[in-house]
Amino acid sequence: MTAASDRASTKRAKGRRLHMRVTVIGAGKVGAALAREIRAHGGRVTLRAARDGLPRRAIGGDLLVLAVRDRDLAPLAASLAEARLVSPRTAVVHVAGALGPAPLAALRPVSAGVAQMHPMISFASGVKPMLRICFT
Secondary structure, rough: OOHHHHHHHHHHHHOOOOOEEEEEEOOOOOHHHHHHHHHHHOEEEEEEHHHHHOOOEOOOOOOOEEEOOOOHHHHHHHHHOOOOEOOOOEEEEEEOOOOOHHHHHHEEEEEEEEOOOOOOOOOOOOOOOOOOOOOO
């Protein structure tokens, strides 16, 4: 992408508002950056630290993002499914770059669908990431 086309894309995106309710579990670098960017585009975001455990109430809304460590992903998905904490209208994605959708298999029958979403930038320690997400 050239600098000119990147600026044009940014200009077009600024006029759009994201009308979604999103829950992000995992308040680390990736989860916090995604929450910040979704809010900047008008989305309503609930950011929850994974170490706080499962939520007490069912997760409604349009999208649930699991931004946890790779090793914690399948157990978290299984716990969410077993506790029936995901609405059938909520889609679930994870951001683990090394994994496909398989760790979310337990959530497939109880949610609107599952997928993986891989950020195309790294989130190195000590660096505040700049993130721009294009919503269409």
